[in-house]
Amino acid sequence: MKHTYQYPRAALTVDCVVFGFDGGDLQVLLIRRAIPPFKDHWALPGGFVRVEETLDEAARRELVEETGLKDVFLEQLYTFGTIDRDPRERVVSIAYYALVKPADHTTAASTDAAEARWYPITGIPPLAFDHATILDIALKRLRGKLTYQPVGFELLPAKFTLTQLQRLYEAVLGTEIDKRNFRKKVLSFDLLIPLKEQLRDGPHRPAQLFRFDPVKYERLKKKGFLFEI
Amino acid sequence: MKHTYQYPRAALTVDCVVFGFDGGDLQVLLIRRAIPPFKDHWALPGGFVRVEETLDEAARRELVEETGLKDVFLEQLYTFGTIDRDPRERVVSIAYYALVKPADHTTAASTDAAEARWYPITGIPPLAFDHATILDIALKRLRGKLTYQPVGFELLPAKFTLTQLQRLYEAVLGTEIDKRNFRKKVLSFDLLIPLKEQLRDGPHRPAQLFRFDPVKYERLKKKGFLFEI
DNA sequence: AATGATAGTGTATGAAACACACTTACCAAT
DNA sequence: ATTGGTAAGTGTGTTTCATACACTATCATT
Numbered sequence: 001m002k003h004t005y006q007y008p009r010a011a012l013t014v015d016c017v018v019f020g021f022d023g024g025d026l027q028v029l030l031i032r033r034a035i036p037p038f039k040d041h042w043a044l045p046g047g048f049v050r051v052e053e054t055l056d057e058a059a060r061r062e063l064v065e066e067t068g069l070k071d072v073f074l075e076q077l078y079t080f081g082t083i084d085r086d087p088r089e090r091v092v093s094i095a096y097y098a099l100v101k102p103a104d105h106t107t108a109a110s111t112d113a114a115e116a117r118w119y120p121i122t123g124i125p126p127l128a129f130d131h132a133t134i135l136d137i138a139l140k141r142l143r144g145k146l147t148y149q150p151v152g153f154e155l156l157p158a159k160f161t162l163t164q165l166q167r168l169y170e171a172v173l174g175t176e177i178d179k180r181n182f183r184k185k186v187l188s189f190d191l192l193i194p195l196k197e198q199l200r201d202g203p204h205r206p207a208q209l210f211r212f213d214p215v216k217y218e219r220l221k222k223k224g225f226l227f228e229i
Numbered sequence: 230m231k232h233t234y235q236y237p238r239a240a241l242t243v244d245c246v247v248f249g250f251d252g253g254d255l256q257v258l259l260i261r262r263a264i265p266p267f268k269d270h271w272a273l274p275g276g277f278v279r280v281e282e283t284l285d286e287a288a289r290r291e292l293v294e295e296t297g298l299k300d301v302f303l304e305q306l307y308t309f310g311t312i313d314r315d316p317r318e319r320v321v322s323i324a325y326y327a328l329v330k331p332a333d334h335t336t337a338a339s340t341d342a343a344e345a346r347w348y349p350i351t352g353i354p355p356l357a358f359d360h361a362t363i364l365d366i367a368l369k370r371l372r373g374k375l376t377y378q379p380v381g382f383e384l385l386p387a388k389f390t391l392t393q394l395q396r397l398y399e400a401v402l403g404t405e406i407d408k409r410n411f412r413k414k415v416l417s418f419d420l421l422i423p424l425k426e427q428l429r430d431g432p433h434r435p436a437q438l439f440r441f442d443p444v445k446y447e448r449l450k451k452k453g454f455l456f457e458i
Numbered sequence: 459a460a461t462g463a464t465a466g467t468g469t470a471t472g473a474a475a476c477a478c479a480c481t482t483a484c485c486a487a488t
Numbered sequence: 489a490t491t492g493g494t495a496a497g498t499g500t501g502t503t504t505c506a507t508a509c510a511c512t513a514t515c516a517t518t
Contacts, residue, residue: 008280009238012321051237051319055310079308079323081284090280092241094308094321163465180467181507203516204464392496409498410476432485433495 010092014059015046015131017077017097017138018067020105021155023164025120026171028135029100030127031066032115037087038128044135045116046093059096067116073099073154077138085130093129097138099154146172150191153212161199161207162186191216239310239321243288244275244360246306246326246367247296249334250384252393254349255400257364258329259356260295261344266316267357273364274345275322288325296345302328302383306367314359322358326367328383375401379420382441390428390436391415420445 018029030042045066049058055076063069077095085091105118119125124135145151152168153160166182186192193213198206247258259271274295278287284305292298306324314320334347348354350368353361374380381397382389395411415421422442427435 010241010278010280012239012241049239049310049321051239052312054312055308055321076307078305079284081278081323083281083283092278092284092323094310161465178508179465180509183466184468185506200515202463204462205466205514207465390496407477408496409478412497413499414475429484431494433493434483434497436496 010090011086012049013046013091013093014049014055014062015044015093015095015134016059016063016074017044017095017135018063018069018072018100019097019138019142019155020100020102020118021168021171022102022105022118023167024171025122026168027118027120028124029067029069029116029118030125032117033128034114041128042117042119042125043128044095044131049094055094056096059094063098066114069098069100069104072101072104073151077134077141080130080134082130093134095134095138097141099142099151101155102157143173150189150212150217159195159197159199159209159211161209162192163207165210189220191220237319239319240315241278242275242320242322243278243284243291244273244322244324244363245288245292245303246273246324246364247292247298247301247329248326248367248371248384249329249331249347250397250400251331251334251347252396253400254351255397256347256349257353258296258298258345258347259354261346262357263343270357271346271348271354272357273324273360278323284323285325288323292327295343298327298329298333301330301333302380306363306370309359309363311359322363324363324367326370328371328380330384331386372402379418379441379446388424388426388428388438388440390438391421392436394439418449420449 020027020029029045031045033039033041033043045062047058047062047066049055053061056074059074059076060070063072063074074096075098077097079092079094081092083090085093121139124132126132127135146169152165152172155168156164162183163179165186166177166179169182170177191213192210195209195211197209199209200206249256249258258274260274262268262270262272274291276287276291276295278284282290285303288303288305289299292301292303303325304327306326308321308323310321312319314322353364355361356364375398381394381401384397385393391412392408394415395406395408398411399406420442421439424438424440426438428438429435
């Protein structure tokens with residue numbers, strides 16, 4: 001390749017912090033590296049950016065290739081450019097974070113050759129490169145995001161109960177929330193549609209199922225409304 | 230250069246959205262490009278990342294080189310990687326935004342060969358590359374930032390009056406703010422130290438000068454306190 | 459019929475947001 | 489010295505929102 005600039009190019013990667021929720025713990029999807037460096041270490045899914053794709057496209061492609069996940073909530077997080085973050089040469093990584101619904105969890109775990117596994121956020125193994133730092137920043141971002149934008153449903157099945165939603169908020173934020181206040185507030189936003197269905201699990205009163213209303217959400221976003229829970 | 234990876238490298242640039250405040254308008258520092266592409270167009274200060282420097286270092290170096298500004302508030306904004314954002318070849322740009330105190334404005338305008346000029350945010354000329362998009366996102370970020378973190382003083386002189394601070398908030402957020410409520414709220418955070426000095430300008434009652442208390446601010450940040458105005 | 463488990467609901471209190479108008483201090487002009 | 493113009497500075501009442509808190513309803517199991 002001919003250099004039109006006199007400046008050296010850098011190898012570019014994308015890395016994805018994939019969050020999931022199993023009803024109790026916030027989880028992160030990790031893959032075990034098959035090649036050096038950091039062979040056999042756990043790492044964030046990701047890989048090199050190709051010249052003919054945008055950064056977002058690269059992130060989505062890598063997600064499919066390494067975890068089988070597609071059509072997930074995906075947002076750019078931060079770009080990491082420390083000089084020695086890759087032992088081989090200068091590699092700059094654009095980090096993304098993804099929110100994945102439970103329906104996709106099985107696909108994610110089972111797909112392809114490289115081993116992929118969900119880890120609870122409280123029990124993350126040592127990670128390759130500076131991926132621990134990336135994960136740390138992603139978690140902070142998720143916490144912030146969750147408190148001022150209704151993205152929680154991205155981590156839940158299409159139909160969910162208010163208790164499930166509350167458990168999710170508690171897991172991500174690491175706090176206990178009062179049930180009545182939580183329901184009052186969540187419902188006041190008028191973004192949840194009660195379904196005719198109920199969830200019957202176990203020997204107790206069945207729970208009302210809701211689904212998220214994306215139309216109303218878009219309307220709110222356009223008006224610049226944000227809000228916290 | 231020998232490729233240890235089989236993937237092509239990309240040219241990497243940093244671009245800086247430099248915000249200033251002249252007492253009335255929020256302003257942005259632009260430079261006129263001396264070389265193609267977009268020769269003679271206005272653009273954000275920025276340039277290529279070198280292999281031996283981090284992204285932050287590159288952003289600060291370019292700021293000094295192109296505008297003479299140093300020791301300013303600087304934060305990474307977003308990374309832009311559309312394929313055709315540079316007409317020559319694939320260039321990925323890590324955008325930053327900076328907040329500059331008025332004392333530095335003159336230095337900024339006067340330095341070096343390339344022409345540099347402050348433009349009010351309401352009268353930005355056509356910009357090179359996708360810099361209009363970058364500016365747009367930076368402005369949104371600044372608005373968000375200002376509403377939940379006390380960064381306003383980064384755009385004011387070391388000594389400032391509450392009215393100046395209010396004008397700044399009004400200029401950035403594009404709203405009118407009630408004087409009494411604003412003062413009540415700002416002072417309640419206990420981050421401003423009243424000085425023995427007053428500002429006398431014009432035929433009216435002189436205004437109390439304050440300075441920001443960085444020590445108390447750090448203490449708040451550590452506790453994870455954020456707040457809005 | 460009794461037990462155990464989770465769903466679901468209302469009210470009272472305190473804190474913060476918001477709306478709102480007049481007095482004070484200085485300068486300049488007469 | 490008085491007047492007029494200009495921006496600084498100040499307090500209260502109202503409303504809205506956050507928080508704390510305990511019991512009843514419904515189902516499955518025995």
